Amino acid sequence: MTDPKPDTPERPQRATAEMVARIAKVSRVAVSRAFNPDASIKPEKRAHILDVAQTLGYAPDRAARALVTRRSHLVGVIVPDVWSPWESQEIDVLTAALQNEGFATLLFKTRTDYSIDPTLLTYMRGFNPDSVIAFTENVRPRTLTKVLDRAVPIYIDYPQTAGDGYWDREDEGLLFDRLNILTRGGIEQAVAMMQGYGARRIAYLSGLSRSLASVAREETLRSIMRERGLPDPVLFPGDFTYDTAYSATLDLFRLGDGADAIFAANDVGAFGIIDALRHELNLRVPEDVMVVGFDDIQQAHWKSYNLTTVKVDIDQRVQALVRLILRRLKNPHVPPMEETIATRLVVRGTVGKRG
Amino acid sequence: MTDPKPDTPERPQRATAEMVARIAKVSRVAVSRAFNPDASIKPEKRAHILDVAQTLGYAPDRAARALVTRRSHLVGVIVPDVWSPWESQEIDVLTAALQNEGFATLLFKTRTDYSIDPTLLTYMRGFNPDSVIAFTENVRPRTLTKVLDRAVPIYIDYPQTAGDGYWDREDEGLLFDRLNILTRGGIEQAVAMMQGYGARRIAYLSGLSRSLASVAREETLRSIMRERGLPDPVLFPGDFTYDTAYSATLDLFRLGDGADAIFAANDVGAFGIIDALRHELNLRVPEDVMVVGFDDIQQAHWKSYNLTTVKVDIDQRVQALVRLILRRLKNPHVPPMEETIATRLVVRGTVGKRG
DNA sequence: TTGACGAATGAACACGTGTTCATTTTACTG
DNA sequence: CAGTAAAATGAACACGTGTTCATTCGTCAA
Numbered sequence A, B: 001m002t003d004p005k006p007d008t009p010e011r012p013q014r015a016t017a018e019m020v021a022r023i024a025k026v027s028r029v030a031v032s033r034a035f036n037p038d039a040s041i042k043p044e045k046r047a048h049i050l051d052v053a054q055t056l057g058y059a060p061d062r063a064a065r066a067l068v069t070r071r072s073h074l075v076g077v078i079v080p081d082v083w084s085p086w087e088s089q090e091i092d093v094l095t096a097a098l099q100n101e102g103f104a105t106l107l108f109k110t111r112t113d114y115s116i117d118p119t120l121l122t123y124m125r126g127f128n129p130d131s132v133i134a135f136t137e138n139v140r141p142r143t144l145t146k147v148l149d150r151a152v153p154i155y156i157d158y159p160q161t162a163g164d165g166y167w168d169r170e171d172e173g174l175l176f177d178r179l180n181i182l183t184r185g186g187i188e189q190a191v192a193m194m195q196g197y198g199a200r201r202i203a204y205l206s207g208l209s210r211s212l213a214s215v216a217r218e219e220t221l222r223s224i225m226r227e228r229g230l231p232d233p234v235l236f237p238g239d240f241t242y243d244t245a246y247s248a249t250l251d252l253f254r255l256g257d258g259a260d261a262i263f264a265a266n267d268v269g270a271f272g273i274i275d276a277l278r279h280e281l282n283l284r285v286p287e288d289v290m291v292v293g294f295d296d297i298q299q300a301h302w303k304s305y306n307l308t309t310v311k312v313d314i315d316q317r318v319q320a321l322v323r324l325i326l327r328r329l330k331n332p333h334v335p336p337m338e339e340t341i342a343t344r345l346v347v348r349g350t351v352g353k354r355g
Numbered sequence C: 001t002t003g004a005c006g007a008a009t010g011a012a013c014a015c016g017t018g019t020t021c022a023t024t025t026t027a028c029t030g
Numbered sequence D: 001c002a003g004t005a006a007a008a009t010g011a012a013c014a015c016g017t018g019t020t021c022a023t024t025c026g027t028c029a030a
Helices: A017-024 A028-035 A043-056 A062-069 A085-100 A118-125 A141-147 A184-196 A212-227 A242-254 A267-279 A314-330 B017-024 B028-035 B043-056 B062-069 B085-100 B118-125 B141-147 B184-196 B212-227 B242-254 B267-279 B314-330
Strands: A074-079 A104-109 A131-134 A152-156 A177-182 A202-205 A234-236 A261-264 A290-295 A308-312 A338-346 B074-079 B104-109 B131-134 B152-156 B177-182 B202-205 B234-236 B261-264 B290-295 B308-312 B338-346
Touching: A017 A028, A017 A043, A028 A043, A062 B062, A074 A085, A074 A118, A085 A104, A085 A267, A085 A314, A085 B104, A104 A118, A104 B085, A131 A314, A177 A314, A184 A212, A184 A261, A184 A290, A184 A308, A184 A338, A202 A212, A202 A242, A202 A267, A234 A242, A242 A267, A261 A267, A267 A290, A314 A338, B017 B028, B017 B043, B028 B043, B074 B085, B074 B118, B085 B104, B085 B267, B085 B314, B104 B118, B131 B314, B177 B314, B184 B212, B184 B261, B184 B290, B184 B308, B184 B338, B202 B212, B202 B242, B202 B267, B234 B242, B242 B267, B261 B267, B267 B290, B314 B338
Parallel strands: A074 A104, A074 A131, A131 A152, A152 A177, A177 A338, A202 A234, A202 A261, A261 A290, A290 A308, B074 B104, B074 B131, B131 B152, B152 B177, B177 B338, B202 B234, B202 B261, B261 B290, B290 B308
Antiparallel strands: A104 B104, A308 A338, B308 B338
């Protein structure tokens, strides 16, 4: 109350293009051009301006720039759980790649059941992301584009087998850019290896029931097993989490008929399975039950698990993602494109000789 | 080249306050007021405007708003590894809390050796974060404030014992808001328990050598052990990662003299220790060697590790963080404040009877 | 030297919003 | 009903930048 002024600018004002111009003895427009690679300005003049800007710690205000450019250089990432190993590893690599291209990652959390609060989209819209990457499938692309008109939505984990009406697919092609996982390669190797070691009753621990990623893996698994003359996989329900996988495994072996081998929808689930088998059911892995995961997260090589798993190459995925984003940002009118990442089996210690 | 126009506005223009005003038959200023809780506007008028805005999917453009308000509602988070379990779990909770308050998390990655690229600060500055949370200590607060003049920097993992000159501390108090961990409580319980089970030679696996968090834990450990008449802890160097912990443990037992118990600077390091002991050195945990971690990350309760560890309550930390941020944003001139989070031991299975 | 042409320059405008301030309307008191 | 204070309104300006367009500068050939 007795303060002299509520808004006393004690700290030095942030450097602005105007200030740089004044000190460098040039016009403000020249400063703008110095920071815009395509603008025409005499090289030595640009160098001088950048030099002055450097000493002043000046960088163009992205808010002001966004206002006129219509480019925020922000990429929104929608994710249920940041701490989930696979997602966090992908966000890590993605953030590095985006940072390299002059973008920054903007994080938004959805409910953990992978559903999106409708108000979240409007909320997100206020930040004007140039692109949106949804780590969840429970929002229809059309809904996204309706709200985020200026943003470029990209969907990942989009299974190839799930185009049957649920998703917006026009007759002549795609409506949106997509990034797919070609699950077949890795799963085929996994089944071959398990079968080679004598597994016949193979169970599948699913992810969240409505998850398209989980469904795609399940269908691929079943189709491969049929081709190889194996009985259909025993299905038991998970939700991508350790705890659920743990108790589901107990149910499978105590209430159900067990299995020779288990294929999990993701690595974390596989960890839950392994721990339930070893520490609660007194079964050996792989001698009594083989386990295969999906993702190949960092933790998969930890010695306690040493998990044989289907690897999805994160670097490849992120490169493809960034490629898609930049392509569409450069020209919003190019037709939607779809990139596909292959998978392969990483052999460690959870598949092996029986007995 | 033959395209009609490069800028054809095919998709509907994003709704603006102007459009809302026109449809709702009010002035644009009224729309602004409707979205500003403190502004004075007739309640039914506001309701009507918000209603129209709702159907148009309108939300105020934060870039434009930031330009005049000087508030971007962005909180920058500087972190070396997003996927690192502890960091990703804290980012997860923090993002949820910030989202709840109308802010969004902006992610920036530093080099993995925890050092900050000087250009990153200028880069970050362009985005005008209202506040910056640094998950790394290798940047001096003063450097940060120099570049991010408008932002409110907050430091976490700031050890209480490390105020000796390295950090900017004025005689009369703090220069910046801080969040501390009171390591003593949890470590004291851990040492007492290990000693109770007969451990005498206790080793400390450090984090990154220059990490203040690691140094603080080490000093607290040593001081407690001295008070209890134990010999100084054997120090062996880690860097918070699994792999380094693993090989460092092999060195400790093959080249060095081993230990009765090991206290790790973080949980992930403890996992590496446990796996090296069990799977490579054929030692039992806790019967041959006890292990205690620090953090209590989600993975600590996984049955393969079942780690006894010093818990830092993430929810408490995030609540304190958000409190600090909002407080300073509300009034940038309040004196810096320091909050401290207590720790406590979570007892699981890696400390127990010897033999 | 003149002419012409491309490169470089700066004035003015636009982006979408919050805020100030003078003005008008509403509500309440006597 | 008159009078007054409080509440609500709208015009104009500001925020910091990119961009357009008419103008000026520089260069080189004739």
